[in-house]
Amino acid sequence: MIYKNKYLDNLIKSNKVEWDKMINHKFVKEMVNGTLEKYYFDSYLSIENSFVLDAIGHMAMALYYSDSLISKRIILRIIDGLLNNQLNYFNKLLDDQKKVNIIPKKAMLFKQFMKNCSMKGYEDIVVSFLAAESLYNNWCSIEKNNSNNNLKVYSDWINLHTDKIFYEQVKFFANEAERLNNDIMPSIKQKEIFKNTLLYEIEFHDSIYFK
Numbered sequence: 001m002i003y004k005n006k007y008l009d010n011l012i013k014s015n016k017v018e019w020d021k022m023i024n025h026k027f028v029k030e031m032v033n034g035t036l037e038k039y040y041f042d043s044y045l046s047i048e049n050s051f052v053l054d055a056i057g058h059m060a061m062a063l064y065y066s067d068s069l070i071s072k073r074i075i076l077r078i079i080d081g082l083l084n085n086q087l088n089y090f091n092k093l094l095d096d097q098k099k100v101n102i103i104p105k106k107a108m109l110f111k112q113f114m115k116n117c118s119m120k121g122y123e124d125i126v127v128s129f130l131a132a133e134s135l136y137n138n139w140c141s142i143e144k145n146n147s148n149n150n151l152k153v154y155s156d157w158i159n160l161h162t163d164k165i166f167y168e169q170v171k172f173f174a175n176e177a178e179r180l181n182n183d184i185m186p187s188i189k190q191k192e193i194f195k196n197t198l199l200y201e202i203e204f205h206d207s208i209y210f211k
Contacts (some may be wrong), residue, residue: 001167002141008170008184009132011127012193018198023139027205030155032113032143041154044208047107049090054111056082058118058125066120074172081165089160106206110200117193123180129188131174131197136161137170 010021021030030036056079063075103111117124119162140161160166181187186194 001164002133002137003167003170003174005171005174007181008130008174010184011130011177011186011191011194014133014186015195015198018195018202019135021134022198022202022205023136023142025202025205027208028139028143031157033174034154036154040208045090047103048202050089050103051111051114052082052086052090054114056128058114061118062076062122064123067122071176078169078172081169085165086160087167088157104210106203106207110204113200114117114195123177123190124193126173126176126180128197129176129194129196130170132201133161133170133173134168135198135201137166148151 027036027040028209031041059075059079059082063072063079066075076203089102110184117128140158144162177186177190181190
């Protein structure tokens with residue numbers, strides 16, 4: 001399932017260069033066509049696992065910042081999904097795989113960026129998560145039907161980002177971003193957060209290829 005709405009589309013269009021670069025990243029293409037080396041995928045999973053652990057904390061901050069009880073209830077469900085649905089995926093795969101003890105510098109920059117967003121306030125958290133999760137939801141959905149050659153472990157990763165739970169998360173962040181902005185055209189601030197998130201995503205995925 002791929003989530004689309006006009007507001008998200010406007011954010012994507014305002015950052016089309018960065019969006020297209022990440023959608024067509026070497027990592028994305030190799031995961032889809034099955035040519036991604038297992039070493040790189042294992043390294044990626046270990047780093048991504050640390051991002052999910054961070055995300056739990058960032059969502060806890062969003063829960064604190066939010067001015068809406070309805071939003072707080074949804075954020076609680078997202079935290080539950082991170083603690084269970086996503087972490088269970090990593091726990092199953094990382095038990096016997098190589099753990100990354102030193103996270104690459106470019107990946108650390110992304111971690112620090114997301115941490116900074118969580119410290120700045122609710123809007124920064126919402127828009128940065130919207131950029132990151134809509135990106136994954138888009139490329140995984142687009143490529144899902146073209147994934148016949150990849151290993152099952154890669155297909156599972158793609159399915160995780162196209163299921164109903166993930167779809168609803170992207171929908172929530174898109175609706176919240178629009179609610180906070182109170183206009184169908186995203187603000188300069190939101191465009192900047194969205195763009196920076198994409199740039200750091202590109203840097204992170206570049207770092208996967210360094211041994």
